[in-house]
C-alpha cells in the first residue's frame with residue numbers, strides 16, 4: 001500500500017467541513033495527503049466583496065492555510081469557475097493525470113450515489129459533478145489506453161456526504177485541529 005490519500009473536492013473548504021478531522025488523523029498515521037480543489041470558490045462569499053480576482057486569491061490563501069494545519073502535502077488548484085462545474089472529459093483527464101502522479105491508496109470525495117437533494121448546500125451542482133467525475137477518473141486511471149501514463153489502481157473510496165453512511169469516524173481527539 002502506498003499510504004497516499006487524494007481528497008478530491010469542488011471548493012476550498014469542502015474537505016475541511018467534510019472530513020478535516022479524518023484527514024488530520026491519517027496525516028498523523030504517516031499518510032501523504034494531497035488535495036484537489038476543482039473550483040476557485042470565488043462565489044461563496046455571503047457579503048458583497050471585492051473584485052473576482054481578489055476573491056479567488058482569498059479563497060486560495062485560506063485553503064493553503066487550512067491544508068497546512070491538516071498536514072496536507074500539496075494542493076492542486078484546477079481553477080474552474082465556482083458554481084459552474086460540469087461533468088466533462090477535460091476535468092476527468094486532469095484528475096486521471098493527478099491520480100497517476102500521486103498514486104493514492106485511498107480517494108476521498110463526495111458520494112456520487114447520494115441523489116437525495118435534501119440539502120441545497122450538500123447537493124450543490126459542483127459537488128455532484130466532482131463526485132461523478134472523480135469516480136470515473138478512478139476507473140480510467142486503471143486503464144492503460146484511455147489516458148496517458150502508467151495505470152494506477154486505487155484501493156478504496158471514502159465518500160463523504162452519503163445518505164446511507166456505513167462508517168463514522170470519531171474525531172473527538174482532533175476536533176480542535178478541524179476547527
Ligand SMILES: [Zn+2]
Pocket residue numbers: 010011013014124127
Ligand atoms: Zn463545496
